[in-house]
Amino acid sequence: MFILVNLKAYDCDPVAIATAAAAVGDDADVRVAVAPQTADIARVAETGVETWAQHVDPVGHGSHTGSTLADSVVTAGAQGTLLNHSERRLRLADIDAGIRATERAGLDTIVCANDPKQIGAVTALSPDMVAVEPPELIGTGTPVSHADPEVVREAVSAADAVDSSIPVLCGAGISSGEDVTAAGELGSEGVLLASGVAKADDPRAALADLVTGL
Numbered sequence: 301m302f303i304l305v306n307l308k309a310y311d312c313d314p315v316a317i318a319t320a321a322a323a324v325g326d327d328a329d330v331r332v333a334v335a336p337q338t339a340d341i342a343r344v345a346e347t348g349v350e351t352w353a354q355h356v357d358p359v360g361h362g363s364h365t366g367s368t369l370a371d372s373v374v375t376a377g378a379q380g381t382l383l384n385h386s387e388r389r390l391r392l393a394d395i396d397a398g399i400r401a402t403e404r405a406g407l408d409t410i411v412c413a414n415d416p417k418q419i420g421a422v423t424a425l426s427p428d429m430v431a432v433e434p435p436e437l438i439g440t441g442t443p444v445s446h447a448d449p450e451v452v453r454e455a456v457s458a459a460d461a462v463d464s465s466i467p468v469l470c471g472a473g474i475s476s477g478e479d480v481t482a483a484g485e486l487g488s489e490g491v492l493l494a495s496g497v498a499k500a501d502d503p504r505a506a507l508a509d510l511v512t513g514l
């Protein structure tokens with residue numbers, strides 16, 4: 301299982317969480333990555349944890365004030381980026397252009413989608429991975445793997461029908477090892493989570509709990 305912790309814009313210590321994530325991942329031999337704010341990518345990457353961007357813009361070098369380039373996050377130390385997160389929606393053409401920009405930069409992509417139909421559509425654009433996240437469960441602490449297992453199963457089927465080589469992750473409300481195990485049993489090859497770690501009183505303990513069943 302791949303565990304990607306998205307720190308969003310939460311008021312947390314990205315370096316402390318990254319350091320803990322690297323240690324927990326190493327100890328458990330589980331792939332654990334952290335997606336901090338863009339401005340924190342370099343110092344998070346310096347901890348040795350696998351580092352992801354939360355978003356890049358579908359543009360190259362040029363007159364694009366305020367844009368985040370795929371090349372720039374690679375230079376800062378990112379290995380991959382989320383695209384089309386529920387809180388950073390893109391038009392289909394921009395998702396496609398974003399994936400092409402990441403390919404040129406050598407950056408992996410996880411394209412997020414709300415539901416199985418959208419998962420089928422974005423899988424057709426050939427990202428490295430896709431992630432299904434029902435928006436109504438994001439940040440609730442109610443795990444998608446328990447609250448809506450069918451959406452995970454159907455997302456896996458929808459992606460498989462288009463390209464079975466593209467792994468499907470799920471996210472929303474995931475906060476425990478039990479949730480991660482349940483996600484795996486539904487066919488998910490990873491989880492995308494945020495508040496369960498970023499808002500935890502003890503993020504290291506929260507991270508350790510995530511890998512307990514793996």
Ligand SMILES: O=C[C@H](O)COP(=O)(O)O
Pocket residue numbers: 306385433437438439440441471472473474492493494495496
């Ligand atoms: O990127 C992460 C997802 O939006 C899930 O967020 P959450 O774990 O706070 O529900």
